[in-house]
Amino acid sequence: NAGVMQNPRHLVRRRGQEARLRCSPMKGHSHVYWYRQLPEEGLKFMVYLQKENIIDESGMPKERFSAEFPKEGPSILRIQQVVRGDSAAYFCASSPSATKTYEQYFGPGTRLTVT
Amino acid sequence: RKEVEQDPGPFNVPEGATVAFNCTYSNSASQSFFWYRQDCRKEPKLLMSVYSSGNEDGRFTAQLNRASQYISLLIRDSKLSDSATYLCVVNYQGGKLIFGQGTELSVKP
Numbered sequence: 001n002a003g004v005m006q007n008p009r010h011l012v013r014r015r016g017q018e019a020r021l022r023c024s025p026m027k028g029h030s031h032v033y034w035y036r037q038l039p040e041e042g043l044k045f046m047v048y049l050q051k052e053n054i055i056d057e058s059g060m061p062k063e064r065f066s067a068e069f070p071k072e073g074p075s076i077l078r079i080q081q082v083v084r085g086d087s088a089a090y091f092c093a094s095s096p097s098a099t100k101t102y103e104q105y106f107g108p109g110t111r112l113t114v115t
Numbered sequence: 116r117k118e119v120e121q122d123p124g125p126f127n128v129p130e131g132a133t134v135a136f137n138c139t140y141s142n143s144a145s146q147s148f149f150w151y152r153q154d155c156r157k158e159p160k161l162l163m164s165v166y167s168s169g170n171e172d173g174r175f176t177a178q179l180n181r182a183s184q185y186i187s188l189l190i191r192d193s194k195l196s197d198s199a200t201y202l203c204v205v206n207y208q209g210g211k212l213i214f215g216q217g218t219e220l221s222v223k224p
Binding site: 108 | 147156214
């Protein structure tokens with residue numbers, strides 16, 4: 001049973017470009033979470049999604065960031081017009097059910113570097 | 116005040132030592148509590164859940180005190196492979212996990 005998959009593992013973007021980060025949850029998991037870890041900081045919750053629905057986006061920056069989890073395909077975290085401060089590790093996690101949303105399994109992360 | 120606060124690190128201990136990590140959380144409505152481990156800023160991995168009755172898994176013992184809003188992790192007989200950053204994690208609102216800053220442990224031969 002494959003774990004949570006994220007790609008790319010490393011992404012380099014110039015300031016002003018767009019970054020697209022992908023996350024495929026574990027088989028049978030329909031709940032996806034995105035977290036960000038800035039250099040020298042802890043992980044911070046960004047957004048919680050179920051298929052085709054955003055459940056909690058309280059941790060998402062108000063501008064330039066968006067997330068989706070379509071009926072088919074991976075979840076996408078999209079960052080428009082990236083700035084140097086967006087450089088971070090972005091982790092995706094998935095959980096199996098609505099009654100166990102605390103039981104989250106993490107992917108290997110995407111390390112975004114903005115030059 | 117941070118939602119989850121941990122001991123500042125790093126902790127440098129010799130092999131075989133016993134080491135204790137402490138953590139406090141600010142939201143009394145918190146429902147679930149965990150210790151995660153993170154190696155070299157790779158993905159966090161669940162070490163153990165924490166219950167009010169206390170729980171033990173081999174050399175690791177976790178305790179929760181809801182009245183004091185305090186969580187602890189005790190590692191006995193430290194191994195070199197225990198070197199990592201230990202993250203205190205709390206859940207109180209749906210799927211949102213709140214992570215502490217982490218405490219770095221370095222076990223030396």
